[in-house]
Amino acid sequence: DAGVIQSPRHEVTEMGQEVTLRCKPISGHNSLFWYRQTMMRGLELLIYFNNNVPIDDSGMPEDRFSAKMPNASFSTLKIQPSEPRDSAVYFCASSLSRTGSNYDQPQHFGDGTRLSIL
Amino acid sequence: AQSVTQLGSHVSVSEGALVLLRCNYSSSVPPYLFWYVQYPNQGLQLLLKYTSAATLVKGINGFEAEFKKSETSFHLTKPSAHMSDAAEYFCAVSDRGGANSKLTFGKGITLSVRP
Secondary structure, eight states, X not given: OOOOEEEOSEEEEOTTOOEEEEXXXXXXXXXXXXXXXXXXXXXXXXXXXXXXXXXXXXTOOSTTEEEEEEETTEEEEEESSOOGGGOEEEEEEEEOBOTTOOOBOOOEEOOOEEEEEO | OOEEEOXXXXXXXXXXXXXXXXXXXXXXXXXXEEEEEEOTTSOEEEEEEEOSSOSEEEOGGGOEEEEEGGGTEEEEEESSOOGGGOEEEEEEEEOOOGGGOOEEEOOOEEEEEEO
């Protein structure tokens, strides 16, 4: 089975440019998560969606960051304008969450996008 | 609020030695607990999870973890380390929020295995 697919795997761009990261979750999963990983701050949850609806975006660093999930099979994380401090590895993860149940499925991670802002 | 503490950032063991990676959690409700492993240039992979069944949980690659409520711990162990175990390991706790649950990760521990 295909796992979580992220693109691009690597992105190098200049400060001020718009950056769009893409994620295709595992088919059938209804929760999607965007994380950022840096040496200094570790793994941070930026935003997560359930059934395509943003549930918690409190981890989004600032207004330059935005995320969308137009359908169950696609999500984007956009940074505009980008800054050098945005350089990090960005992960997307998906899971199946069952409403009304206390059983919690684990999250499945993509291989990440390594973003470098010059 | 929930949190995870992973003491130390780096553990080094000899090949064949016991691996012990510590994790303590804080949660206002009975938690779900997870261990993930991250190999270089890859995403996180689930090693094992605790969801209130047996307190001793067996995972992939010979790893296991024991949930100890009295100690609020979920330490990861493997009897005999292999070179391929060198990676970063993350402990995580879930708030059991059902559809709206999310994971809180520890800072991770890098495991090195010496030949």
